[in-house]
Amino acid sequence: MSKIKKFFARKKEEASAFKLKLTGSTMGEGHKLNAPKQEAPASSKSRKKYEAYVPPKRNELSNEARAAANAALARIDKKNSREFNTSMAAIKAQAKRELEAERRQKEEASAEAKASTTTTSAGDNRNLACEGVFFRCPMISDELLPKQEWKIRIKEFLYQQLETDRGLTGCLIIHNCNPKEKADDCIATLIRYLENLINNPTEEKFCKIRMTNKIFSEKVRYVEGALDVLQAAGFNEVEMDGEPYLIWTRERTEQDLDLPTLVDALKNSEIIPLELDRNIKVLLPSQARRVALPDDFYRMTPAEIKKEQQLRTEAMEKSQMLMTKAMREREEQRNLRMYRYALVRVKFPNGLFIQGTFNVYEKISDVVEFVQSCLADETLLFTLIAANEGRFGEEDMEKTLFDCKLIPNSLMLFSADEVSKPVEADLNYLKEELLMLVQDM
Structure with missing residues (x-):
């Protein structure tokens, strides 16, 4: 199974587990609104044990690095415990x-x-x-990179997967390679196109899309990944009466992919998560x-921060007023949000x-x-x-x-x-x- 299919399979399992949790018997006993509160049991003095942070797996060592590590271990083996304790004492x-x-x-x-x-x-x-600030992306690798570099890597990775899983990968490209508002509008439009086809597969008006249509041009045509999703769904670009159209035929649907699955992928796809190191x-x-x-x-950028601080200082000097406690708290919250x-x-x-x-x-x-x-x-x-x-x-x-x-x-x-x-x-x-x-x- 490809990484893309594993991603969507995991999302489906998480959704099923959440639904089972909501409908299962693990929700606990109910409580009437007018019933008296039950006293909480006395807390124990012992501290709650938290799960230890598990370091990520590292990449395999090269032969040269492995040889250097073995040599270092050999040198350490020759030392006695007194020498090691001395080094710890030196640190202290x-x-x-x-x-x-x-x-x-x-x-x-x-x-x-x-x-x-x-x-x-x-x-x-x-x-x-x-x-x-560095991150790792478990779906792709354990490398540590800044967020901007990961955005480039993720885009490269997704475009490499198009040949094998065009439909599912296209859904992820829409989310990961476009601004959020643009991606949300595109996905809503694509879902409407595909659901019309699922409910009315024989109606001609739902089997073709005029590419010069205003809604299609503004919300779909120039969004990265959108045309890949439509191509996987079975649409093919043709010219009719001098205008470009997308025409749907069931035979052109991507192998091992149906329209309901593609709609579900559009609804559940999301930005590929990064883990903060x-x-x-x-x-x-x-x-x-x-x-x-x-x-x-x-x-914000340093220039934006400096400009905002300058504007605030000027505003305070002009107002010549004492700040109330509420005003100071609001100012503090604004500073924290930077x-x-x-x-x-x-x-x-x-x-x-x-x-x-x-x-x-x-x-x-x-x-x-x-x-x-x-x-x-x-x-x-x-x-x-x-x-x-x-x-x-x-x-x-x-x-x-x-x-x-x-x-x-x-x-x-x-x-x-x-x-x-x-x-x-x-x-x-x-x-x-x-x-x-x-x-x-």
Whole structure:
């Protein structure tokens, strides 16, 4: 089965599972509106265990890379445990030294933190907190690419599939290669054409489409993928009385495809999903001072942001009025909406940081799962603490980063629930492979 057919088969299974869930017996008991509320059972002190984040499969190593890896493993085997522990101790010692320096430079760190909402020039990448926002597309490959590059890759991939699955692929091309409004109008028009044929297959007026027709010209003819769908449905372009027409015959319908299936594909096709990569980094305290974000984190371009801020400043100066609490809250909400993604850093008691990229509408529970997946002991009970929100509890897990105003970047403190204060600064909390990601200064 081709990737395109697998995509639609999966969509059909998801729709069936959702329908079964709605009609099944898993909806729970009903509750009368005027019935007294039942008290919730007392909550247990034990923390809910979240499923650990599963890293994606990587591409197969080349022969040269495999040989280099084997050589590196051989060198590691020759070392004794004392040498390895010394390297871990060196990381801890470096973190402690930098923590001391950080305390002496609080004023400088505070000044740099104020620059977190400003963008940097493209040539000054060394001051950015991360290189950008990256995604993977499971339907195509496990490569990590920016969203714009994936749009190009997805378009290339879909056009390559036209020869084998023209109808189903055409439906996906309409969604993925055109603006949303244009795609929605086109799909609605195509569904009307095909349903007329299904209900009236012998009526001549439904078996032909004049290509100079205003509706067809505006909503179908120049939309990528639309003519491919009609061709798969059995339409063929001919000239009649000096005008181009599309004429339908059942014999020209694509093999193993019927009109109801094509209508269903038009209704259920969607943009091929991308998965946001966390872009995990492990940082020393001095590196954690870099808080400037790349342009990918913003909904608007840097020039648009600067212009909007200037207009707001001028409007405030002209009005010469005090802002009420409601006005300040609205202004704050407008500022928060400038961002698509958030950079979350978690500081451990030993001075190391982990950093990950999140969508602004992801939940606190997603951050907890991310942190848990990085721990050497994933069963360790812990709590995250944010400066403006305090300690996160079970009741906060469904809140989004946007709700908690933890954007565009935020710092959370890691607190192990069962580790005593005197020893928590000397423990290694992260997996060994993540400790190897500590960046060189």
